Amino acid sequence: MTAKIIGEKLAEIPWEDKPIGHEFPVWRHSENPIIKRNPVKGISRIFNSAVAPFEDKFVGVFRAETINGRPHLTIGWSEDAVQWDIQAESINFEDEDGKPFHPKYAYDPRLVKVEDTYYIIWCTDFYGAAIGLAETKDFKRFVRLENPFLPFNRNGVLFPRKVNGNYMMLSRPSDSGHTPFGDIFLSESPDLKYWGKHRHVMSKGGHGWWQNVKIGGGPAPIETTEGWLVFYHGVTGTCNGYVYSMGVAVLDIDQPSKVKYRSLNLVLTPEMDYETTGFVDNVIFPCATLHCAESGKIAIYYGSADTCVGMAYTTVEEIVQYAKDTHESVGDDQELGKI
Amino acid sequence: MTAKIIGEKLAEIPWEDKPIGHEFPVWRHSENPIIKRNPVKGISRIFNSAVAPFEDKFVGVFRAETINGRPHLTIGWSEDAVQWDIQAESINFEDEDGKPFHPKYAYDPRLVKVEDTYYIIWCTDFYGAAIGLAETKDFKRFVRLENPFLPFNRNGVLFPRKVNGNYMMLSRPSDSGHTPFGDIFLSESPDLKYWGKHRHVMSKGGHGWWQNVKIGGGPAPIETTEGWLVFYHGVTGTCNGYVYSMGVAVLDIDQPSKVKYRSLNLVLTPEMDYETTGFVDNVIFPCATLHCAESGKIAIYYGSADTCVGMAYTTVEEIVQYAKDTHESVGDDQELGKI
Numbered sequence: 001m002t003a004k005i006i007g008e009k010l011a012e013i014p015w016e017d018k019p020i021g022h023e024f025p026v027w028r029h030s031e032n033p034i035i036k037r038n039p040v041k042g043i044s045r046i047f048n049s050a051v052a053p054f055e056d057k058f059v060g061v062f063r064a065e066t067i068n069g070r071p072h073l074t075i076g077w078s079e080d081a082v083q084w085d086i087q088a089e090s091i092n093f094e095d096e097d098g099k100p101f102h103p104k105y106a107y108d109p110r111l112v113k114v115e116d117t118y119y120i121i122w123c124t125d126f127y128g129a130a131i132g133l134a135e136t137k138d139f140k141r142f143v144r145l146e147n148p149f150l151p152f153n154r155n156g157v158l159f160p161r162k163v164n165g166n167y168m169m170l171s172r173p174s175d176s177g178h179t180p181f182g183d184i185f186l187s188e189s190p191d192l193k194y195w196g197k198h199r200h201v202m203s204k205g206g207h208g209w210w211q212n213v214k215i216g217g218g219p220a221p222i223e224t225t226e227g228w229l230v231f232y233h234g235v236t237g238t239c240n241g242y243v244y245s246m247g248v249a250v251l252d253i254d255q256p257s258k259v260k261y262r263s264l265n266l267v268l269t270p271e272m273d274y275e276t277t278g279f280v281d282n283v284i285f286p287c288a289t290l291h292c293a294e295s296g297k298i299a300i301y302y303g304s305a306d307t308c309v310g311m312a313y314t315t316v317e318e319i320v321q322y323a324k325d326t327h328e329s330v331g332d333d334q335e336l337g338k339i
Numbered sequence: 340m341t342a343k344i345i346g347e348k349l350a351e352i353p354w355e356d357k358p359i360g361h362e363f364p365v366w367r368h369s370e371n372p373i374i375k376r377n378p379v380k381g382i383s384r385i386f387n388s389a390v391a392p393f394e395d396k397f398v399g400v401f402r403a404e405t406i407n408g409r410p411h412l413t414i415g416w417s418e419d420a421v422q423w424d425i426q427a428e429s430i431n432f433e434d435e436d437g438k439p440f441h442p443k444y445a446y447d448p449r450l451v452k453v454e455d456t457y458y459i460i461w462c463t464d465f466y467g468a469a470i471g472l473a474e475t476k477d478f479k480r481f482v483r484l485e486n487p488f489l490p491f492n493r494n495g496v497l498f499p500r501k502v503n504g505n506y507m508m509l510s511r512p513s514d515s516g517h518t519p520f521g522d523i524f525l526s527e528s529p530d531l532k533y534w535g536k537h538r539h540v541m542s543k544g545g546h547g548w549w550q551n552v553k554i555g556g557g558p559a560p561i562e563t564t565e566g567w568l569v570f571y572h573g574v575t576g577t578c579n580g581y582v583y584s585m586g587v588a589v590l591d592i593d594q595p596s597k598v599k600y601r602s603l604n605l606v607l608t609p610e611m612d613y614e615t616t617g618f619v620d621n622v623i624f625p626c627a628t629l630h631c632a633e634s635g636k637i638a639i640y641y642g643s644a645d646t647c648v649g650m651a652y653t654t655v656e657e658i659v660q661y662a663k664d665t666h667e668s669v670g671d672d673q674e675l676g677k678i
Contacts, residue, residue, distance in 0.1 A: 127539050127671065129521060150488055150512045150524055161500050175487045175514030183466060185489055186649050194533030200491050332466065 006223040010053055010091065010292040014081045014299050016313060025322040026133035026246070026267045026300070026314045033274045033308035040088050042067060042115035042212035045279055050219070050288035052118065059139055061085055061109040062220060063303070066086040071107040073122060075139055079085035080322065081290060081299070082311070087182070092136055094142040096228050101144040103132060106124050110287055112158045112220035114167065128176040131156035135191065152176050159256070160223065166190055167267055168256060170201065170217040180237060186257045199257035202249065203331025205236070210245045210266045213237045218246070218286035226320050227253045227260045231286045231300060233308030234266060242282040245269035246302065248323050264328035270305070278305025291316070343657035345562040349392055349631040353420045353638050355652055364661040367608045367652045369669070372613045372647035379427050381406060384618055386642030388462060389450035389558070389627035391457065398478055398652065400459050401425055403588070410446035412461060414478055420638070420649070432473055432483040439583045440483045442471060444647040444663070449626055451497045451559035453506065460495040467515040472497035472531065487526065487534050488653060491515050494555035498595070499562065505529055507595055509540065509556040520574060521553035522662070524595045538596035541588065542670025549605045551582045557625035565659050566592045567598045570625045570639060573605060583622040584608035586643065587662050603608070603667035606658070607651055609644070617644025630655070
C-alpha cells in the first residue's frame with residue numbers, strides 16, 4: 001500500500017523535484033543553506049528551528065544565538081517558507097498568570113498546531129536541561145505552560161493531534177551534559193499540565209553505527225495511512241567528536257510507542273560544506289517539516305553544523321517505502337506495552 | 340514554638356531515651372543493627388528498607404539482595420518493630436489488568452499510607468533507573484501503578500496526604516549511573532497516573548561538604564506544626580568513594596517546594612563498624628520513620644553500609660529546633676515558585 005499523508009493540503013509548500021540519478025530518498029534544496037551566518041543584527045547563527053503554515057503565510061520559531069553565544073528563541077515570517085524575515089528580539093513569554101517569563105536560555109524549538117493552538121516546545125533551563133512548553137494562537141501573545149517533565153531531558157516533540165484522547169509527546173531523557181546515551185520515550189497528558197503513561201519507543205544502537213550513541217526526536221510526527229512518520233536524529237561518536245545524521249521511522253497510529261518500520265540506514269548525513277563545517281562540525285538536526293496531504297510532498301528543515309538552516313525534500317510514498325524496505329528493529333523497539 | 344507532630348498516636352513505637360551526655364539530636368538504637376547479614380535463607384543482605392504500622396502490628400517492605408546480588412522487594416512483619424520476620428520470596432506484584440508484574444530489579448523502597456491505601460515507591464528498571472509505584476490495602480495483593488516519571492530518577496518519596504488536593508512526590512532526577520550530581524524536586528498528581536507542576540526543592544552543596552555531591556529524599560515526610568519534617572541523605576565524595584550521611588529539613592506545609600529550615604550539619608554519619616564497613620562502606624541511608632503524634636517520638640530506620648538495617652531516635656521538638664538553629668539555605672533553596 002502506498003502511504004498517504006492524512007491532513008491538510010499545502011499547495012504553497014516549497015519544492016524541488018528529485019535530481020535525476022539521485023540514489024537516496026531525501027534530497028537537498030539546491031540553494032542551501034536557506035539561512036546563513038549572521039542573518040540578523042545581533043544574531044550570529046540561526047539553526048535547529050521550526051516552521052509552520054500560518055494564515056496565508058509561514059511562521060517560524062528560530063534558535064538564535066546572540067553574538068554572546070547564548071541561545072534564545074525568536075519569531076520569523078515568510079511568504080514562500082524559503083526566504084525568512086527574522087526578528088532580532090527574543091520571544092516575550094508570559095506565564096499563566098500574565099507575568100513576564102524569560103528563560104535563561106532556550107534552544108532547539110519545535111512548533112506544532114494541535115486543534116486551534118500552536119505549541120512551542122524547546123530545551124529550557126530547569127536546574128539543568130529540561131523541556132519547556134508554551135502556547136500561542138496568534139504569534140503575538142505566548143503563554144508559557146508548566147514544564148512537562150523533570151530534568152534532565154531534551155528533544156520534546158508534541159504530536160499534532162490527541163491520540164486516544166490524550167496529548168502525546170516524545171522526549172529523550174538523559175542527563176545534565178552531552179553524554180553518550182539516550183533513547184526516545186513517549187508520554188501522555190489529558191491536559192498538558194500532568195503527564196504520565198510513559199513508554200519506551202526507540203533505542204539507540206542497531207547494526208548501523210550512525211545512531212549508536214544517542215537518538216532524539218525531530219519534527220512533529222506526520223500522520224499517514226501507515227502510521228506516524230517521524231524523522232529523528234541519530235548520533236555516532238568519533239575520536240574527534242559526534243556526528244549527527246537524520247533517520248526515519250513509522251510509529252503505530254494508535255499506539256505510537258510501537259515502532260512499525262525503522263530504517264537501518266540514515267537518510268541524510270553531513271556531506272556538504274555547510275553541514276560538515278561550522279560552529280559544531282558534522283551536524284544535521286531536523287526540527288520541522290512542511291507537508292501536503294494532497295501531493296505527498298514533504299519539506300524538511302534542519303539545523304546544519306549549529307550554524308545555519310538547510311532544507312531537504314522527500315515524498316511520503318518514497319520515505320515510508322524506504323523505512324519499510326530497510327527496516328531494522330533496534331534494541332527494545334516494538335516491545336509494545338512494555339513499561 | 341515547639342513543634343508537634345500532626346497525626347496519629349503510636350504508643351507501641353520502639354523507643355530508647357537519649358543517652359546522658361549525648362551531644363547530638365539523633366541517637367542510635369543500642370542493639371544495632373536490628374537486621375544483620377544473611378537474615379533469611381537465600382538473602383545475603385537487607386538494608387535501605389521501609390516500615391509502617393499496620394493493624395495491631397508492624398509491616399515492612401525490605402530491600403533484599405539475593406545471594407546472586409540482585410535486589411528485590413520482600414515483606415516482613417513485626418510485633419515490636421525491632422525483631423522482624425521477613426519472607427524469603429519477592430513481592431508478587433500484578434499490574435492494573437491483573438497480570439503478574441516482576442520488575443527486573445527493585446531497590447530502596449519507601450512505604451507510606453495515604454488515606455486508606457499503602458503505597459510502595461522504589462527504584463525500578465525502566466530502561467535505566469526510574470521510580471516504581473504500587474499500592475496495597477492488605478499486603479496480600481500488590482497492584483503496580485504507572486511509573487510516575489521518565490527515567491532517570493531515584494529516591495521517590497510520596498507524602499502521607501494530599502496537599503492542595505494533589506498527591507505530592509519528592510524525587511531526585513539524575514542519570515543512568517551513580518554520577519556526582521542530583522537535587523531534590525517535587526511533583527504533583529491529581530490521580531497518581533499523571534504528574535506535573537514540577538518544582539525544585541533542595542540543592543546539593545552549601546557550606547558543609549557532607550552533601551556537596553548529591554542529595555536524595557528519605558522517609559515519607561512527617562507532618563508537623565512547623566511544616567513537613569524530612570530526613571534525607573547527603574553524599575560527599577572522597578578519593579576512596581562516596582560517604583552517605585543523614586540530614587534534616589522542614590518544608591512549608593502548603594508549598595512543600597519551599598524549604599523553611601535546613602540543617603547546615605548532618606544529623607547522623609557513618610561512625611559505627613556496621614556503618615563504616617560492609618558491602619558498601621560508609622553509608623547511612625534513611626528510608627522510613629515511625630512516629631507518635633502524642634509523644635513526639637520518632638524512630639528512624641536506615642540502611643547501613645548496604646548490608647544491614649539500623650535504627651536511630653529523635654523527637655520532633657529536638658530535631659525541628661536543631662534544623663532551625665543550624666539553618667542554612669543552600670543553592671536555590673527557598674526560591675518559592677521558581678520553575
